[in-house]
Amino acid sequence: MNSRGSKGSQPPLATGRPILIWDLPTRLFHWLLVMLVIASFATGKIGGIWMKYHMWSGYAILGLLAFRIIWGFIGGRYARFSTFIRSPGTVLRYAQTLLHRDAPRYLGHNPLGGWSVLGMLTTLTVQAATGLFANDDIFIKGPLYPWIDKATSDWLTRIHRLNQEVIILLVVVHLIAVFFYLIIKHENLIRPMFTGCKHWHGEGHASANPLGTAALVAGLVAVGVYLLVR
Helix, strand or coil, X not given: CCCECCCCCCCCCCCCEEEECCCHXXXXXXXXXXXXXXXXXXXXXXXXXXXXXXXXXXXXXXXXXXXXHHHHHHCCHHHCHHHHCCCHHHHHHHHCCCCCCCCCCECCCCHHHHHHHHHHHHHXXXXXXXXXXXXXXXXXXXXXXXXXCHHHXXXXXXXXXXXXXXXXXXXXHHHHHHHHHHHCCCCCCCHHHXXXXXXXXXXCCCCCCCHHHHHHHHHHHHHHHHHHHC
């Protein structure tokens, strides 16, 4: 498969044939995660009785992340980690071409985008996992708080709070990158996350859309998270 555009003068991205790159489960994961992260941030800042909803959104995020990690191995072609996690050398070489007119294009995530996805998944997993053990020294405790001592819970709570700033930074960088590609490189990364398709010139293979497998994985993950936090 040739998932990268050739160097040289390239046709406009708005033309070409549409190819399914983001399967429906991947798109649903993305937009549900966006909504839940916003909800978690808002309810955590408000506090008080809203912390109940903060915890519920955290459980949902944990389930989504577990699903995405599994989907990274068995999902559609471009959702798999093997298609977008590339070597540091490849990332560096791609970064050096960012402002070039003949910079290579990718059907799925480009090398920088792939590592940004991995970074976001990692920090959100840390956030959701530490929240399970966190406490607020008043009346809110994570469902796994009884498994550890108070000092360990306090340490994990500090990580939970500090990691929030890392997540905010990554979100800002992500938004800047999306608008950089839209305005400077004339590549719309937002539309394919709604439609699933990207217009492409040359050789390229569409992703599968394994909905039955996704439903099974989602169901198993939901049961697992419920048993963990009940």
